[in-house]
Amino acid sequence: MNTLIRTEILKLGTVRGPWLLLAAAPLLVLAGVSGLVLSSGDLNKPTAQSGALAHVGLTSLFTLVFGILAVAGEHRHKTIMDTYLSTPARRQVITAKLAVYTVLGALSGVVCSAVGLAAAASWWADKGAPFGWSNSAMWTTIGGSIAWNAAFAAIGVGLGALVRNLVGAIALALAWVALIEGIVGQLVGNLARWLPFNAGQALGGSPGGSGGGPPGLGSATLLPRWAGGVVLIVYTIAFALAAVTTSMRRDVA
């Protein structure tokens, strides 16, 4: 297992694409925090800090695509053959990928949090508002967002292993988040809060403060934070199990 984890890290270390993708995440946080400060203005609101840092959670869209690259990317470039020829125990291959990508998803969340904190603290100082470093709501948002980043990386690995077509998997993931969760949200109301992206928002918070946020559940109520976390864990495990079991059986073309 150790060897497989090192192999996955070496694979990632020898290409640029996945890193460019992850590098875009902190930029989104920087833009999000700055945009919020410039548009809303009232930085003394008690929820302002956690609202700004909630942009970290949105970068889970990047870790989702990052995770999809793990398996679907190997199918795209047909390196999966060599991978399975080296290690016919596919269960171990997928498990190693899940481990590596989940940890890197979390690390991406940590980096985004650091960038978000630095950006927020600078803006607060610039506007002359006191920045509360011990603001517990803010730290809960950060913790939840990092977990959301990690979970979506794992879900991405699972989705990529299920769909295997790289473009198809990415299109499906983004369409799901942007369209399905939003549309289902309007159609079935409260049921939508059980869907992955909305569960993630419950866990990590939505930008601009509690309550409404893009692009899933408008003002409809999200799950409580703990419940969002539990639901997200269930999705993560379900996708991971599906990835492992389907990869065991299917022929590689």
Place this chain on the structure above:
Amino acid sequence: MTGVSVGGLSKRYGAVTAVAGLTFDAPPGEVTGFLGPNGAGKTTTLRMLLGLAQPTAGEALIGGRHYASLANPRAEVGAVLEATGFHPGRSGRNHLRILALASRLPEGRVGQVLERTGLTAAADRRVGRYSLGMRQRLALAAALLGDPAVLILDEPANGLDPAGMATLRELAGEGRTILVSSHVLSEVAQTVDRVIIISDGTLRFAGPLADLGGAGVAVRSQRIADLSTMLTAYGFQVRITGESSLEVQGASASEIGRLAAEAGIALSSLGAGSTALEAAFLRLTEQSAQPASVTPDHRRHRIGAGG
């Protein structure tokens, strides 16, 4: 010594049967040609041998074991598959480093196989900049990485030059089992010891190349009866194959030409052995074109699929 053995192997994709009850062996120390027209089921068979596809029935074993249960597959089997690919942004050397790490092979092997395949100078360039020939050599380098006892090559003739084919002979001489697929017999005729011919997923012939009738020479002449009598008198095996053609076993083309000239018999053509081989190959595989055994779906599969 590790050989390859396939027994009762079948693979169905829905209504299409790609491989049907295939049984053959590829022994160590020999180059075995695995031949058949495109879509005959060659690649499917090799994929089952390598654990990439699951057989519907039967077994495909390497040294008596399934690929998945080999302790260190790359140290026992090297494979060059047409469908293998590389990440275009990764260097050839890094591609091999990844495979070496995954198979717990010493990193020094990477430099050695790069050297053997003549890729050392290009090793640190991105594979996206490689020519087709270089990619195929990189695939061969990957197959050789674990110094395997069994080497499986799927349609390598497109990428292997005559020197590369000679290398295969060399590798077999070291006691390795070499299984080479091709849809053109003449491409591998100079290299293989044994041939396995399949068509429509079933075995048509398995045995030494000579038994295929390939050692013979195809001759055309207007005086076929006289020629036959004369060659038989010299102790050669002669088989009349047409109104003005025959096939001779045991004599070289130049020998036949000389004897015919001495006897004053004019020859209209004198074919090298491979012509006769190709004829035998076509005869063995053409039966598959009978409509009775081919569903429309199947025919499309044969045209579309590569092996």
